[in-house]
Amino acid sequence: MVNIRNLDPSASPLDYYGSELRRLREEAKLGQAELGSILYCTASLVGQIETAKKVPTRQFSERVDAALLTGGVFSRLIGLVLKSQLPTWFQAYAEMEAKATYISTYQSQLVYGLLQTPEYARAVLSVDNPGRLEELVAARMERQRILEREHPPVLCVVLDEAVLYREIGGAEVMRNQLAHLLGFLDHPWIQVQVLPFGVGQHSAMMGSFNLLRFDDDPDLFYAPVYGGGHMTADPQVIRERSVSYARLQASALSREDSAALIERVMRERYGHQPGTAVA
Numbered sequence: 560m561v562n563i564r565n566l567d568p569s570a571s572p573l574d575y576y577g578s579e580l581r582r583l584r585e586e587a588k589l590g591q592a593e594l595g596s597i598l599y600c601t602a603s604l605v606g607q608i609e610t611a612k613k614v615p616t617r618q619f620s621e622r623v624d625a626a627l628l629t630g631g632v633f634s635r636l637i638g639l640v641l642k643s644q645l646p647t648w649f650q651a652y653a654e655m656e657a658k659a660t661y662i663s664t665y666q667s668q669l670v671y672g673l674l675q676t677p678e679y680a681r682a683v684l685s686v687d688n689p690g691r692l693e694e695l696v697a698a699r700m701e702r703q704r705i706l707e708r709e710h711p712p713v714l715c716v717v718l719d720e721a722v723l724y725r726e727i728g729g730a731e732v733m734r735n736q737l738a739h740l741l742g743f744l745d746h747p748w749i750q751v752q753v754l755p756f757g758v759g760q761h762s763a764m765m766g767s768f769n770l771l772r773f774d775d776d777p778d779l780f781y782a783p784v785y786g787g788g789h790m791t792a793d794p795q796v797i798r799e800r801s802v803s804y805a806r807l808q809a810s811a812l813s814r815e816d817s818a819a820l821i822e823r824v825m826r827e828r829y830g831h832q833p834g835t836a837v838a
Contacts, residue, residue, distance in 0.1 A: 566578045566581075566609075566610065566611055570611075571611070571643060572636070572639045572640045572642075572643045573611045573614060573640050573643060573644075574611045575636070576608070576611075576615065576633070576636050576637075576640050577608055577609045577610055577611045578609075579632065579633075579636070580605075580608060580609050580623065580633070581609040583627050583629060583632075584605075584609075584627065587627055590602070591605040591606050591609070592605075594623075594626065594627075597622075597626045598619065598622045598623065598626060599622075600619070614640065614641070614644060614693070614694040614697065615633070615637060615640065616637075616697060617634070617637050617641075617697075617701070620633035620634050620636065620637040621633075621634050637701075638701060638704075641694075641697055641698045641701040642654075642698065642701065644691070644694040644695060644697070644698040645695070645698050648786075648787040648788060649788060651790065652769075652781050652788055652790055653702060655771055655779055655781075655790070656673075656702065656705070656769075656771060657702070657705050658773060658776070659712050659771040659772060659773055660712055660713065660772055660773055660774050661712060661713045661715075661770075661771070661772035662712050662713070662714045662715070662769065662770075662771055662772075663715045663769065663770040663772075663804050664714075664715070664716050664717070664767070664768070664769040664770075665717045665719075665754075665763045665767055665768055665769075665804065665807055666716065666717070666718050666719065666722060666767050667719045667721065667722070667763070667766050667767045668719070668721065668722060668725065668767065669683060669722060669725070669727070670718065670722060670736060670740070671716050671718075672699055672702060672703075673702060673703050673705070673706060673714065674703075674714075674716065674739065674740060674743070674749075674751070675699065675703075675736070676732070676735055676736050676739050677696055677700060678728055678732045678735060678736075679727055679728055679732055679733075679735075679736040680696050680699045680700070681696050681728070682727045682728030682729075682732055683727060683728075684696060684699070706748075706749070711748050712748070713748050713749075714748060714749045714750070715750045715752075715808070716749070716750065716751045716752070717752050717753075717754055717804075717807050717808060717811050718751065718752070718753050718754065719753075719754050720753055720754060720755050720756050720820070721756075723737065723753065723820070723821060723824045723828075724824065724828065726828075726829075730828075730829045730830060731829075733825075733828075733829045734825055734829045734830070737821050737822075737824065737825045737829070738825065740821055741818055741821055741822060741825075744814060744815070744818045750814055751814065751817060751818075752808060752811035752812055752813070752814060752817045753811060753812050753816075753817040753820050753821065754807060754810060754811045754812075755811075755812055755820070758810045758811075761806070761807060761810055762802075762803035762804075762806040762807055762810075763803055763804075763807055765782075766782065766783075767782065767783055768780065768781065768782040768800060769781040769782075770797070770800055770801060770804060777792040777794075777797075778792065778797045778801075779791070779792050779797075780792075780793070780796050780797055780800050
């Protein structure tokens with residue numbers, strides 16, 4: 560049955576996307592089933608996206624652009640749509656993260672979102688968001704596109720050793736996630752270090768935090784809190800946390816020693832043997 564629910568295009572990026580999809584499909588004189596056939600999907604999916612009941616993917620958007628000859632309209636819209644799926648309290652941080660020239664982060668419990676695999680992200684997000692899981696995973700993967708830009712940000716990551724041992728999603732998910740981290744060993748703009756248990760007390764005992772630096776804007780400090788996040792450009796906070804981060808990096812293992820530890824944990828805890836393929 561054709562879904563004809565009317566949308567208010569100004570209600571949200573998702574509503575605007577759906578209304579534009581319907582408008583351009585009808586201009587092309589295609590039914591939902593006909594467009595679905597061209598896109599290799601069902602008429603129901605087209606209808607759900609047109610009525611903002613389902614969030615489109617980037618792949619769907621690219622196919623629509625090709626099918627309706629839109630000049631890339633939906634490929635440009637999809638970033639805004641997916642960003643709108645992030646929690647409201649996190650959207651301001653994600654916007655600033657996308658503009659940053661340098662990102663420095665200490666993570667005490669989880670792999671930083673920009674370096675998560677889809678499976679790891681799905682396991683993390685499923686805890687509190689089972690009803691919106693696929694939308695949130697897609698939004699997290701969309702955030703990672705900043706690392707693929709021609710001029711990506713410099714990303715420095717310090718992971719507490721506990722992150723390697725906290726089994727998120729099962730052994731296979733962890734093997735793949737740790738293998739993903741190892742893939743950044745020789746990356747020119749990404750540095751991954753592990754803060755080992757042996758360091759004991761350190762300058763970030765209060766928990767995870769991020770520092771963002773920009774070419775033309777003040778630096779920002781961000782720390783997650785339960786159900787939200789705290790972000791500030793207070794110069795004194797930036798000064799104190801920048802020193803804390805420098806001390807963390809000095810206490811952490813080198814890139815090479817961090818990679819060796821990650822590989823050892825893969826092998827000993829999650830069953831990966833050197834020289835064998837990671838699924």
